[in-house]
Amino acid sequence: MNKQKIAAIAAFFLAIYIGVPWAIAASGRTDFYYTLTSVALLSIASAGVWLTFYIGRINIGQGAYALAGGYVSAILMTQYGLSFWTTLPVAGVFCAVLAVLIGLPILRLRGVYFAMVTLVLTEVMRLTALALPVTQGAKGITSIPLPGELSLFGITLIPDFATLENPKIGFYWMAVTFMVIAYAVLWRIVNSRLGHLCRSLQQNEELASSIGVNTAYLRVIAYSISSFLGGIAGASFIAISQSIYPSSFQVTDSVNFMLNCFLGGLGYVFGPMLGTLMLYFGWDLLFTTGEYQLLIYASLLIALMLALPNGVLSLLDKKKAQP
Amino acid sequence: MEQILVNGLYLGAQYALIALGLTLIFSLMNVLNFAHGQMYVLGGFVTYTVVAQFQLPFIVGLICSAMVLAIVGAMVEKYLFRPVIKKSRREESTMLLAAGIAFFLDAVILLVFGEKQRGVPKIIDGVFNWDFIVIMPYDRILIGCLAILMIAAFILFMQFSRAGRAMRALAQDKVAATLMGVAVDRYAMFGFALGAALAGLVGGLLVTITGINLGMGGPASIKAFMMIMIGGAGVISGAIAGGFILGMMESVGLTVLSEYGDITYLVIFATLMVFLSFRPQGLMGKPWG
Numbered sequence: 001m002n003k004q005k006i007a008a009i010a011a012f013f014l015a016i017y018i019g020v021p022w023a024i025a026a027s028g029r030t031d032f033y034y035t036l037t038s039v040a041l042l043s044i045a046s047a048g049v050w051l052t053f054y055i056g057r058i059n060i061g062q063g064a065y066a067l068a069g070g071y072v073s074a075i076l077m078t079q080y081g082l083s084f085w086t087t088l089p090v091a092g093v094f095c096a097v098l099a100v101l102i103g104l105p106i107l108r109l110r111g112v113y114f115a116m117v118t119l120v121l122t123e124v125m126r127l128t129a130l131a132l133p134v135t136q137g138a139k140g141i142t143s144i145p146l147p148g149e150l151s152l153f154g155i156t157l158i159p160d161f162a163t164l165e166n167p168k169i170g171f172y173w174m175a176v177t178f179m180v181i182a183y184a185v186l187w188r189i190v191n192s193r194l195g196h197l198c199r200s201l202q203q204n205e206e207l208a209s210s211i212g213v214n215t216a217y218l219r220v221i222a223y224s225i226s227s228f229l230g231g232i233a234g235a236s237f238i239a240i241s242q243s244i245y246p247s248s249f250q251v252t253d254s255v256n257f258m259l260n261c262f263l264g265g266l267g268y269v270f271g272p273m274l275g276t277l278m279l280y281f282g283w284d285l286l287f288t289t290g291e292y293q294l295l296i297y298a299s300l301l302i303a304l305m306l307a308l309p310n311g312v313l314s315l316l317d318k319k320k321a322q323p
Numbered sequence: 324m325e326q327i328l329v330n331g332l333y334l335g336a337q338y339a340l341i342a343l344g345l346t347l348i349f350s351l352m353n354v355l356n357f358a359h360g361q362m363y364v365l366g367g368f369v370t371y372t373v374v375a376q377f378q379l380p381f382i383v384g385l386i387c388s389a390m391v392l393a394i395v396g397a398m399v400e401k402y403l404f405r406p407v408i409k410k411s412r413r414e415e416s417t418m419l420l421a422a423g424i425a426f427f428l429d430a431v432i433l434l435v436f437g438e439k440q441r442g443v444p445k446i447i448d449g450v451f452n453w454d455f456i457v458i459m460p461y462d463r464i465l466i467g468c469l470a471i472l473m474i475a476a477f478i479l480f481m482q483f484s485r486a487g488r489a490m491r492a493l494a495q496d497k498v499a500a501t502l503m504g505v506a507v508d509r510y511a512m513f514g515f516a517l518g519a520a521l522a523g524l525v526g527g528l529l530v531t532i533t534g535i536n537l538g539m540g541g542p543a544s545i546k547a548f549m550m551i552m553i554g555g556a557g558v559i560s561g562a563i564a565g566g567f568i569l570g571m572m573e574s575v576g577l578t579v580l581s582e583y584g585d586i587t588y589l590v591i592f593a594t595l596m597v598f599l600s601f602r603p604q605g606l607m608g609k610p611w612g
Contacts, residue, residue, distance in 0.1 A: 251541060301426065
């Protein structure tokens, strides 16, 4: 790792932990906390989708796992009185196990078949949430408690969110920290042996398996890591909104997770993060245009795709190639 | 029982027509057209405008909606999909474009036609009643028959016309078709236009019965995806089979499962997952086609 990279990472940390709160305090736009927190959490889910792209599968089913993770966390908190910090890993692991069970059959599909089946999966999860008694159907689960105190050996690591003067900034820091961890893990995976094997799957699955790569096992592993991230994102999201409904994550959200990856660039680990930021902020900023919001947003998407079909981060490549 | 079958046939005929357009576009360009549902809604609104506002006969509305959608489809292919497919490193990138087009059409429909539910007056009144075994309004029978006629016309066109043969060749093997002198670009554009026109026709047919509103696009796309998954993507017979199977399942499910609440689609989805784990390419699809 060279100096330039370390400097860039340090600048990024400074910007998100100190720069953003300072800028918000200076401008007085505290509503940006909620926006940025959402961006951070959604980008975790998008990171999962990106990982499935990395093994050459188009995943439009992340909304299903975000919803499942959210419900697991909500049910454990409201009905069993567990703390948020316990339910978070449980939600993640639940989604990972669910992904293994669902993934074993459906990961045999490829291309658009996999894409369509995952799209349908989102709809299945929504209908399941509507039909099951434990999820309370369309009423959803409301008044979920704020995350409590997390302490280890009597030392308070994270204070109770209810006692915080400004829980918004607490949530922001929590979401950003999760995002940093998720992307660090993703970056580590991509640059490890597992990542190289995943790349071989993306390029040519038959060739990879003929060399002796256990493709079935790898696919399921990558898919369950992806769903783990989706579950974590979903569970954190409902802690902020303090409510969950079957419509909390639906097909549109699943499609958006996928679009985030495309927009940022499929060949870049940090692509989904940038993509989420651009899509979410772009949508929010266009709010002032009223009824033309969707029209301008869609035109911009199409224009971006025409200009940069390989994602926004492919701009960096051109710079490198030119001199 | 007979009633369920007739309902299923009626639903299936419309579904098959939607799936045909989607599968045609997919087989020619390997593009999953996310905007198919929106195209269908647009077709419905065009028919509504022509029939209810300009007071023209229904058949004019149908032709107009097919024409408008064909033009939209051709433009979308020529100016959006073709350049992106040429420049992009991974062919999945077209999905972002397709989703963008879906949003765009949604926005255009919202601005031009508004968000209200629209419908046109019934074409024919009266109800067909066969001894209370099968009860079916006449307009539904007419629409069902029209849909089946169109499917038949489409198959004949694909089998026996020069353009149809060119498109089938393209779907089978793009390189070989190019070498044999098929004008790939022209027929890709023509195929896209034809697929979009089919979506417009279904929209025009359905506006007489269920009416049309902005929110119908997304669910229609999902249903169309399911049909081509059942039948196999990129295969015409598969799309038709998928459409009729889904229509039948929906009709049977709504009757049999009604006492358990609204779980028909949950059951259909679950069945589909199990089915696909045994036969990933659908009923008639090529493996990994």
